[in-house]
Every structure is written in structure tokens, then in C-alpha cells.
Amino acid sequence: MTTETTSRTPALADVPYADARLGERDRELLRATLHEVGTDPEQKFILGRRTAALEQALAEQAGARHAVACGSGTLALALALRAVGVVAGDEVIVPAFGAEPLAATVLSIGAVPVFADVDPLTMTIDPVDAESRVTEVTRAVVPAHLFTTMADMPAIRALARRHGLAVVEDAAVAQGAKLAGQAAGTWGDAGLYSFFPVKPFGMPGEGAVVVTDKPEISDAVRQLRNHGQDGVHRFVHHEIGVNSRFDEVLAGYQLGRLDRAGEMLARRAEIAELYSTRFAPLRQRGLLAPATGADGQCHYVYAVQTICRDALAAHLAAQGIGSRVYYPVPLPRLPAFAAYAGESSNGRRPGAELAAARHLALPLHLGLTDRDAERTADAVSAFFS
Template sequence: MAVPYFDYPTRYAGWAEDVLDAVREVGESDEFILKSRVAALEAAVAQRTGAAEAIAVASGTGALTVILTAMGIGPGDDVVTPAFSFISSASTVALRGARPVFADVDYDTAMLTAATVEAVRTTASRALVPAYLFASSPDMPALRALADRHSMRLIEDSAVALGGRVAGRPAGRYGDAGLYSFFPGKPLGGIGDAGMIVTDDPELATTCRMLRNHGQDLKVRFLHHLVGFNSRMDEVTALFLLRRLPHLDKFLTERRRLARQYNDLLREAAPVVLTPPGDLAEQAVYTYVVRAPQRDDLRSYLAGRGIETKVYYPRPLHLQPAFRHLGHGPGDFPVAERLSRECLALPLHPELPAGTVERVVEEIARFYRQGA
């Protein structure tokens, strides 16, 4: 039997009626965008995270764009961001006319550290954007202290981390603003793209609300206070997420259980493979990513046995053609480059059929035994 990586048909099979009910309810309500269900989801996320304000937007990338714009980040500003991340951590900075300043990451966690940020920070650095990846979190207390020390705005790219905690505090709540993504693959997946901004700054929240909706204030239509964006959450997505949000802890518990099972079995059967660090107790496990020698050969071997994997990320950001103008080359951020050669994501989601983890680990162990 094949083992697909995302396997959306299995993951959403039990939610089909909820999807249909959401479409029907919204279609009959005459409310389609930024109305009562969006407001209810904002209130629910704010309550869960302890944020004073939650602002629903169209995507996680849209959240970053809106936050950076609301903070006035633009030409002449540097923003420190990881060299190993999804592109939006840097592309949103570049689209504001600011300069992404890449920093290397820690090998074990793939996260920015205070030391790697200090190594590249400039006098023009106005903001810091650490990104959460996989099953790890940045050292947010240290990065918060660094940002305060240098008068930098701190934006948590916590897109994958709703429900996780860092040193006892909800992920996304150390920054001047944080954000979450509801892309279907995320732990609290929706039925389309969507995102949420969280902050305790009322002025920033007001500006974000205007920017997401073409600069309007939601009181007077067609009165545009700012040049904004169309980054609005629709009511169908919001209603579906409202129905799934009470299940988030259950989803995360199962994700952690599967990740620990992978860890235990891999350490015994294939110790050459480096598993995620820590006990995962507070992590919002999004993807299960290992560091694997002969990664590409292993991936091909698994594919030949019906096991689909993903590579996050095959090329670090400083070597992407889109950022060629920054003048970086191979060797500039060696840890990011090494991770791009070694990282491999194995299938993991709460609906993973019983026995799948054992099968995947057995095939990984067989690959390395054959190569020995």
C-alpha cells in the first residue's frame, strides 16, 4: 500500500459534512468576507493565545506582509531573517523595499540563534523575523532580549506553531506581532489559505485591520486611509476553522506521539539518521524532518517502495535566484546549506494509518544496511 505524504483524502474524510455545512450556512447567510464568523475566529484565537488582538488575513504570507507594512518597514531598512526557511520570511521583506539580511541557523534545530543574528546585524537592522520550522521553536526569550537591546521590532514567523509553547508562553506571543497559517497542511488546516496576526499593540492592530482591506477602517466603505491589500479571510474558511479549533490539542497530541514513535524507532534501527531534538512536549509538531546521509538516494529508495517524502528546503534562501542581487554565494551560510542537503520530511499527520511509522522506519533501516 502506498504511503502518500499529505494524504488529504484520508485527513479530511471525517470533515466532509462540516465543509458542506459551512458552504451551505455561509451561502444562506449573506455574509461572505470579514463578517461575524471571521470575528468569532479572531476572538477564539485571541483567547487561546492570550493576545489582546487577533486579525484574520488571507494567508500566513499575507500576515507577514501586513505586519511589515504596518510597522513602516521599507527602503533603507534591514531585516534579519534565516537563510534556511520558507521564502516568505524574506520575500515579504524584499517586497517592502527593505533588505533581507540572512543569518545562519543552528544545525540541530534549524533555528536562528542570538549568536547568528548578532553575527550579521547591521546599524540599519530595524526588525528581526525568526521562523519556526518542522518540530522546533527558536529561543524566543533570547531573541526578545536581543531585539530589545538593539531597538529592533520582533516579528515571529510562527506560521506552523499555533498550539505550541516556548518556555511556557504560547508560540507567537514573544514578538511585537506573531502570526499563524491555516494552509491545509498545517496542524490546524483549513480548506484553503488563511492566516492570523496576533499582537498586544492596539495601534498596530488597527493599522493591520485597515491594511488587510484596502486601507479601509470597516466603518466607512470606500474611505481609504492607507494604501492597503486584499488580504481578507472569507467566512467559509473561518467557520470551518472555528469547528476544527476545539480539536487542535487532540491533533497536536497525536502528532507528538507519532514523532516520538519515529524518534524511538529510528534511534534503534537507523542511528545514522538525526532525529528532531528535545522531547517535543511543548512543540506544535508540523512536519517530521530528519537529517539523513545520502538524502536524495534515500528519498528515491523510499519512493520506489511507495513511501512519499518531501524536502524542506532543497535550496537555502541566500542561493535562490530571487535573491541573487544580495550577492551571496555557496559557503556563506554553511549550516543552511548542509541542512538543504540532508533534511527529509517523513509522512506524519494525525490520521496516519496504524503501522505506517514502523513500515517507514523499516525501509529506512534497510536502505542503510544495504549501503553498509
């Protein structure tokens, strides 16, 4: 294994870590949709017929009975937690490694985040550790799919049934993924997908959808997203809600490309498969990579793990190849959540510490060419040669 950086080759263009720019086809679709909505005699710009049509299409695509479009993934998670009955003072079990909203949304509704450790290989919530943290005031568990791997949903669902907990499945990064033939987002009482620009079905703006089979949860989210109004009697507020309404231009845009969602995911999967095939022989040299063809894979971020993470990142950067460390510090060690970190044995989360120290995300986006992917794989392989 080399620790020396390689000089950059000027003849080759950079391989950016991410590229959220719209292609010409999508730019034209956005222009056409903006014109269509702007000139529509109805002149309805939020929660109109396009949003309703998108909700129906996404529910059918996921195999769920209901879908409710919201203004962002963060608010979708907060509203879903409220809809399953989480109230102030309840405890909600969340992964110790992941995005900040996993815990912040719990606090935003007055509940208490309880950080469970993660499996050091999958970097998703460890069901055994999560169960060890259940108390008499635990109300829900939030498994989050991460990078290229779905959480162990059968185990999470089983522990929830044993303890009478609600499951809100954070499938923000996993739209289109399946585990044991069942779609991500449909394993719990409610699930959510995010449309943030860099997500697998990202769009030019914020947005998300909550999916569920339970009409009472669907109705609750619909009401909460619209300031507690029921959508029939305007200015009659049944509860304290928020403004998390969906934009009609973005709804029309997403509808216009929904038939390409499978194609977009397939391309990401193709790149991930190339990486995994190339990296499989490097396991004995210290590189952990997602397995090829594993069940329950999603293709948002392709992250490898190595104790030489920083040196590998520098090696790639020297060759013009982007990479990213997403969560360098586990959530309970962030200043914002220090009060909820726990002490002594309850504060130990070795899996999260390993994930934070070892993960490195490689380029995985629709702008990546086969040559870019091969060049990235070559550079990683050379580092471990």
C-alpha cells in the same frame, strides 16, 4: 548502512508523504457551513461575525490580546512587518534556510532581507549569527519555526531588546506549540499562524491570522488588510493597503472544528514521538532526528538529517513510502535573492548549507495509521542497519 534499494512489496499499500483530503466529518462540516453562510439573511461573505468570532477564539487560545485574520500567511507576514514599522530601505533579518516568503515579503514592502545562518541541528535561525548582521538600518528580525522545532525565542527576544528591533514571529507551522510555557506566536511584537491546507490547523483554502498584544499593531493590520480602510468609514483609505480579507465560509469552518485542534495536534505529536523513539539509537549511525519530548516542539513536518539523504529517499520510495526535500537550496543562493546574498565572510552560511543538503521529511499527517508510521520507521531503521 546499505545503499541498495529494496524491492517494493506489492501487498502493502503506499504510504503517501502528505494527505490533505478532508475526512467525512470535515466534508460534512464544510457542506453545512457553506449552506449556513449562503442562506444567512445577512449575506455577508467576508469579514463578518464568524471571522470576528474566530479571531477572538484564536486570540484566547494563544493567550494573546488580539488576533487579525488575513487572506494568506504570506500577506499576514507582509502586513505584520508594515504594522511594526518596517519601511522601504530598512533591513530585516531572516533565516537563510526556509520558505521563500520569508525574504519575498520583505522585498514586497521595499525593505531589504538580510540572511542569517541557521543552527545546523535545529535548522532554525542562529541568534549569534543574526546579531552579527545587525546594522544601523536594521529594523526587525523574523525568526521562523521550522518542521518540528521552534526557534530560540528567548535569545531572539534578548538580541532584539539590545538593538531596539521589532520581532515578527513566523509561527506559520507552530500553532499550538509552546516553549517554556509560552505559546508560539506570542514571543514577539507580532506573530502569525497559517491555515494553508497541510498546516497543523490547515483548512480547504488560504488563510492566516496575526496575533499580538499591542492594539496599535492589531489596528494597523486590520486597516492594511482592507485596502487601508478602517472598517467604519467605507471608501475612506487612510493608507495604501491590500486585499487580504478573510472568507466567512472558511471562518465558520475553522470555528466548527476549533475544539478538535488539540486532538489534531496530539495525533501528529504521537506519530512524531514514535519516530523519535525509534530513531534515537540510529544517531551513532548517521541519522539526526528530533529528540523525544523536547520543549518547544511543533508538529508540522517531521524531518531527519543524514548525509545519505538522497539514498534514503530512494530506499523509501522503492517501498512505496513518500518523503520530501523542502528547501534544497538556501534562500540567498536562489536566483531571486542573489543580489542580497552578501560576499566573502558575510556570504558564508554553513548551517544553512548543511540543512539544505541533509534534511528529509517523512510522512506526518492525520491520514497516517499506526501501521503506516511503524512501516516508515522500519524502513528507515533497515536503511541504517
